Amino acid sequence: MDRSFATTLAVGSSLANRTGAWRTERPEYVHRIAPCGTACPAFEDPQAWLYAAEAGEYETAWRTLVERNPFPAVMGRVCYHPCQTACNRSFLDEAVGINAVERFLGDLALEQGWVLPEAGEPTGRRVLVVGAGPAGLSAAYHLRRLGHEVTVRDGGHEPGGMMRYGIPTYRLPRDVLDGEVARIVATGVRIETDTPVTDAEAALAEGWDAVFLAVGAQLGRRAYVPAGEAARILDAVTLLHDVAEGARPVLGRRVLVYGGGNTAVDAARTARRLGATESVIVYRRTRDRMPAHDDEVAQALDEGIQVRWLSTVAHADAGVVRVERMELDESGFPQPTGELEDLEADTLVLAVGQEADLALVAGVPGVEVVDGVVQVDGNLMTGRPGLFAGGDATPTERSVTVGIGHGARAARAIDAYLGGPGVTPTTSPVAPNARPTATVVTYDLLNPWYYADAPHAVRPRLETARRTSGFEEVVQGLTTDTALFEARRCLSCGSCFECDNCYGVCPDDAVIKLGPGGRYEIDLDYCKGCGLCAAECPAGAIEMVAEPT
Amino acid sequence: MTTTDLGMPVKYYQVGSWAVGNRLLDPERRSGQSRLDRSNALTSGHRACRGCGEALGARYVLDAAMRATGGRMVTVNATGCLEVFSTPYPETSWRVPWLHSLFGNAPAVASGVAAGLRALGRDDVRVVAQGGDGGTVDIGMGALSGMFERDDDVLYVCYDNGGYMNTGVQRSGATPPAARTATTQVVGPEPGNVFGQGKDMARIAIAHDVRYVATASIADLRDLEEKVTRAMSFHGARYLHVLVPCPLGWGTESAATVRTARLAVESGFFPVIEAVEGEVTSVRRIRRRVPVEDYLVDQGRFAHLFKPVRRQEVIDHLQAIADRNIARYGLVEPVAALPSSAPPAPTAPPAPPVRPEVP
Ligand SMILES: Cc1cc2nc3c(=O)[nH]c(=O)nc-3n(C[C@H](O)[C@H](O)[C@H](O)COP(=O)(O)OP(=O)(O)OC[C@H]3O[C@@H](n4cnc5c(N)ncnc54)[C@H](O)[C@@H]3O)c2cc1C
Ligand SMILES: Cc1ncc(C[n+]2csc(CCOP(=O)(O)OP(=O)(O)O)c2C)c(N)n1
Numbered sequence A: 001m002d003r004s005f006a007t008t009l010a011v012g013s014s015l016a017n018r019t020g021a022w023r024t025e026r027p028e029y030v031h032r033i034a035p036c037g038t039a040c041p042a043f044e045d046p047q048a049w050l051y052a053a054e055a056g057e058y059e060t061a062w063r064t065l066v067e068r069n070p071f072p073a074v075m076g077r078v079c080y081h082p083c084q085t086a087c088n089r090s091f092l093d094e095a096v097g098i099n100a101v102e103r104f105l106g107d108l109a110l111e112q113g114w115v116l117p118e119a120g121e122p123t124g125r126r127v128l129v130v131g132a133g134p135a136g137l138s139a140a141y142h143l144r145r146l147g148h149e150v151t152v153r154d155g156g157h158e159p160g161g162m163m164r165y166g167i168p169t170y171r172l173p174r175d176v177l178d179g180e181v182a183r184i185v186a187t188g189v190r191i192e193t194d195t196p197v198t199d200a201e202a203a204l205a206e207g208w209d210a211v212f213l214a215v216g217a218q219l220g221r222r223a224y225v226p227a228g229e230a231a232r233i234l235d236a237v238t239l240l241h242d243v244a245e246g247a248r249p250v251l252g253r254r255v256l257v258y259g260g261g262n263t264a265v266d267a268a269r270t271a272r273r274l275g276a277t278e279s280v281i282v283y284r285r286t287r288d289r290m291p292a293h294d295d296e297v298a299q300a301l302d303e304g305i306q307v308r309w310l311s312t313v314a315h316a317d318a319g320v321v322r323v324e325r326m327e328l329d330e331s332g333f334p335q336p337t338g339e340l341e342d343l344e345a346d347t348l349v350l351a352v353g354q355e356a357d358l359a360l361v362a363g364v365p366g367v368e369v370v371d372g373v374v375q376v377d378g379n380l381m382t383g384r385p386g387l388f389a390g391g392d393a394t395p396t397e398r399s400v401t402v403g404i405g406h407g408a409r410a411a412r413a414i415d416a417y418l419g420g421p422g423v424t425p426t427t428s429p430v431a432p433n434a435r436p437t438a439t440v441v442t443y444d445l446l447n448p449w450y451y452a453d454a455p456h457a458v459r460p461r462l463e464t465a466r467r468t469s470g471f472e473e474v475v476q477g478l479t480t481d482t483a484l485f486e487a488r489r490c491l492s493c494g495s496c497f498e499c500d501n502c503y504g505v506c507p508d509d510a511v512i513k514l515g516p517g518g519r520y521e522i523d524l525d526y527c528k529g530c531g532l533c534a535a536e537c538p539a540g541a542i543e544m545v546a547e548p549t
Numbered sequence B: 001m002t003t004t005d006l007g008m009p010v011k012y013y014q015v016g017s018w019a020v021g022n023r024l025l026d027p028e029r030r031s032g033q034s035r036l037d038r039s040n041a042l043t044s045g046h047r048a049c050r051g052c053g054e055a056l057g058a059r060y061v062l063d064a065a066m067r068a069t070g071g072r073m074v075t076v077n078a079t080g081c082l083e084v085f086s087t088p089y090p091e092t093s094w095r096v097p098w099l100h101s102l103f104g105n106a107p108a109v110a111s112g113v114a115a116g117l118r119a120l121g122r123d124d125v126r127v128v129a130q131g132g133d134g135g136t137v138d139i140g141m142g143a144l145s146g147m148f149e150r151d152d153d154v155l156y157v158c159y160d161n162g163g164y165m166n167t168g169v170q171r172s173g174a175t176p177p178a179a180r181t182a183t184t185q186v187v188g189p190e191p192g193n194v195f196g197q198g199k200d201m202a203r204i205a206i207a208h209d210v211r212y213v214a215t216a217s218i219a220d221l222r223d224l225e226e227k228v229t230r231a232m233s234f235h236g237a238r239y240l241h242v243l244v245p246c247p248l249g250w251g252t253e254s255a256a257t258v259r260t261a262r263l264a265v266e267s268g269f270f271p272v273i274e275a276v277e278g279e280v281t282s283v284r285r286i287r288r289r290v291p292v293e294d295y296l297v298d299q300g301r302f303a304h305l306f307k308p309v310r311r312q313e314v315i316d317h318l319q320a321i322a323d324r325n326i327a328r329y330g331l332v333e334p335v336a337a338l339p340s341s342a343p344p345a346p347t348a349p350p351a352p353p354v355r356p357e358v359p
């Protein structure tokens, strides 16, 4: 029987028609840069490790993280998390609790005994690190990974720098710090404590191939306060240091802390824990101008600490401190008003900043000290070749995170100085089938419609009654449940997370799905270049580019 | 149930059920379109415009129908873009048995196919008819009404792009008020399509008390797939009305097709509902409500509402249409505001609540 023409057509015979020829633009899978990573002073890429954490692959997540930062459990407690300030999710509801997930991973690693990546192939080079604070220890870790032999010398009795002697235990328990330091030591770092270095030039002369100075800013600044003979005045750094060493100084019932930074807040909270019933911070400006972090201030207020805003200390004497009320002028600068008030106070604690003790570089040729800090070039090298410096002792924002970042940078620079590639090895998988770009993902590059609604998981806090009676940790960790939830709040800015949207929304069936982990490919024979895949990609991981001519 | 490497169950997914798939979801909870083995009933090489919503909608619908029927189905297609772009001589993009006759007779042909299959005793093969809004609400409406009234065992799918696109964007009975088409030009005191005309085909279908009526859009794939699957679970006359933006006719970017459909739904201008045996049983609630203006402003066919002068009264009038939909179906109200419904008919499975979202 003759068949009508229509019934002779082969199924799907339109495949002969290569509609790709219509294209003027083509989609390309890209890997863009998530804002969280650009904001991290320690060069972490939270998106990368959250990606693994989202899938419950915590060990992979932790391994990805520690390629950049060997201190996740510390970071997850004390970092001021600029990543979260930059997080795109804040435009949708609230930023991802990156810091909380980091702590979860850090604690899990300590619990599970996960070890850091092994040291690199020995290079035969020897580097001396002066200072076992975050900057020094981070440099040591990265230098080991690059194969260098590392010795860290510290004048203190135990390593950690301000992580141990500044930050109180109710924010950073010692077993956490000890655990993370021990893991670095286990990569083959030699730490010599109680060994102050007094002359950097002499140290160089011992035959080290390079020296990294990470001596921090350990001295409490002494502000001039007119005071009577019998006034009891302490500086906050010394107070915190003594407490860290186990001392329980008697401060009296009423303590005044002068200053507005985190050190002032820590001193006031510590005083409360040492038995002061009244712990009052005296600060020259208003709360919104306070350099201390808002969350720390809020926690302090919860603990019953009071703050006298717009006040300075005019005079101190036994049992009494005279404060003067201030007024902000148009430029926001506090001006005295002449209005005085006497407050009862057994102890006055000064928390008006820290200074670096740079005696060890005095007279070293080429080393320049300006405004109390060591000058360095873009590679963190001082004017003395082979002598590098970083952390609080250099011109920078002072935080543990910045110190860790400096350590990593210095390690790379030292490696390059010693003839190495200057790049720390990485085992994190590079996004498959994606062209890396330098574009930072702004919120408008995302398609937020697709993300499920999910409010931020809040970390539980210790009840206030238990806080003021001891040094127990205040902020608690996330549970496995809430950590996974929090990780999954990540929008995966700029990175494909295999949601299949591109594969689904193509009207021309021109997206080839390569299966789990393989992601996708565009079938250029049929893609007309409509751009729907790019428009509907939640993560902004597809870019339309002009068709090559 | 997915568990982590610590063995705990997973309760929250980055993109829930909003995206097509999700690497974190169990495969059976992903959409049909995310599957490697989806049918691609309408495959590559078709000649639809770049970013055509109708091509996308047709693949979504037919792939879901193929899954629901195990591939034992026949489609009947009215004349229109879908028919023309899918079968340019001498090729076809279809990977499903497919039949085309005329512009206005797809419901009648489908009824005939269903009757023929019944006569042959082939109750295993299902019939799906499809047409554009012109073929459905205008020229095909008599035949469609007959198909409903006789309760023929056909799912009829209307792809609504609001005009006769295939022949050059003329007005249809489904063109929205004020829209510019080739036959409702931007001239005179009331430019664009007139107000107060046109047909709400879903409500007309509901008025026939047919087994199942639903509306959907290409902006919510899960909803669309569930409706097709559900429609195929009934026998008798069923109707599915799918909003499929047309970049050419609407004057939108080819990349904006899905977004435009989403705005139509989120503004309330296009209500997404489901009705069983003449009663509305569920509605898809608005998730992030937007004013109708957000939907209109990027469409060339409504450009005259904003330039050279803003025509606030017309925008307000269109907003009033959206507001009425919202009130009529409770699109932002709690469930209680739904129109009261008779007890479910014995033949119908219990009505699902508002689509549960994967958390
Ligand atoms: C009370 C307080 C609370 C803080 N809270 C936070 C916080 O919550 N989050 C945050 O990010 N930052 C915080 N900071 C800041 C942060 O602690 C510092 O910025 C950071 O520790 C600087 O790291 P570093 O390695 O440069 O120096 P440090 O941590 O100061 O370490 C320097 C090390 O060098 C050693 N050293 C010094 N001189 C010599 C020498 N001549 N020879 C041998 N060794 C020497 C010291 O003993 C010390 O161990 C806080 C600081 C203080 C004081
Ligand atoms: C009886 C008849 N009148 C007119 C036409 C010309 N014609 C073909 S398709 C079409 C319009 C199709 O519009 P619609 O059904 O909405 O489908 P679309 O192309 O918009 O998808 C017209 C008028 C025809 N084929 N037959």
Ligand code: SF4
Pocket (backbone or CB within 6 Å): A034, A035, A036, A037, A046, A047, A050, A086, A087, A088, A089, A096, A098, A489, A490, A491, A492, A493
């Ligand atoms: S959503 Fe995720 S990737 Fe994006 S900025 Fe926040 S943490 Fe980074």
Ligand code: SF4
Pocket (backbone or CB within 6 Å): B047, B048, B049, B050, B051, B052, B053, B054, B055, B081, B082, B085, B161, B165, B166, B245, B246, B247, B248, B249
């Ligand atoms: S005119 Fe509209 S409906 Fe027709 S193929 Fe083009 S985009 Fe699709």
Ligand SMILES: [Mg+2]
Pocket (backbone or CB within 6 Å): B132, B133, B134, B159, B160, B161, B162, B163, B164, B165, B172
């Ligand atoms: Mg049409």
